[in-house]
Amino acid sequence: MKKAYLIVLFIFFLLIAGCSNVVNTQEKSPTISSIENSKYAETFNELNLGTIFDYNFYLPHADKRWVRLWVEKYQAGKKDDQPVTELSYGMSVNKVEEGHLGFGMLSNSSVLLYGPGVNIHPEKIDLNLNEEYMTSWGHAIEEGKEIDLELGKPKLLAAYWQTASNKIPTIDFQNEKDIENLIKENELVLLLKIKIDEEMPD
Template sequence: MKKVYLSIIFLAGLISTGCSANIDHPTISKNTESAYEETFNDLALGMLFDFNFHLPEADKRWVTLWVESYSNGERDPQPLTQLSYGNNPVEVEKGNLGFGIINPDGEDSMVFLYGPDVKSAPEKVERELNQGLLATWDYAIGEEEVELQLGETKILAAYRKSAGNSMRTIDYQDEESVTSIIEEGETVLLLKIKVEEKESEFYSN
């Protein structure tokens, strides 16, 4: 009986340690059936990537959300759009976070980003997104909730245009696969996020 009690205590300790190890990490998951996406689709505004975002210790952390743009194998020197915020007065922040493209197939495309209680104003895209025969947009994470490591960049979603007659499916968490579609000359937009434990108002690679 003593061994049973010791085993229970040991297991409880492991569970407690595991929970305490993960509780401080930000998490994100895709939210494909959210009211945000339904409204966007119902009004035929364009396309929207929506996520559930959970940020512990929000009062000590900084979030950078941005969209990298690639064409003809080269990355544009500046992000297509970006949103940077942090040091929230609340300790735990949670809510919707995402990226939208208004009228992606037209001449007056606009993009915007948003997070819990913060958003960017829609910005006109200076370059055309409607070049190419085929277009596809995908979430870059799976169905499960993803834990974000502090200081690391994570690809959340992608929008692609190709002048060819076919497009292959890739793993956006595989760097070589992403590099290959960029080098093939596709127009590629990558939604990325980074959470840091420092105060910063500037985008960094």
């Protein structure tokens, strides 16, 4: 009886170990999370450099994937033909890439994008900002919350906008209607987006 009990117990542990291995080997998706009080943000604030949107980015199979990070601009509800700035990279020598990714708006009218191990030099761009307008911004990802990024699907990370109104709207960044209203009702809107593909785009 004792021997039979030990055999059952042994099989039970084997099953647990097998299930654990299945979980560990499951495909992990690319993930991203906002970090509003990061060292990058502290540096921007301490030196009064401007505004930064900083994220922690995790990319498995980085050697087989392509990342596009860009900023769309809408003026008086109309989208510009070209992004304000864009960072496109991929096919890394590493199988996994992890680190900071984001967008900075410097007080000297320059902008920059960066990712783990890659960045572009600040570009001087006239965003037509109006100092008399009220400025606001927000992350589309709740601080501290890690979300999965679906391959081939653009994801909104943050928004920055200027308005002649003195009201700050409450926006659900997961609601497409709210985003449409944000674009339509404000003088200038910038949207930071990311997309990950399995191959380099044409």
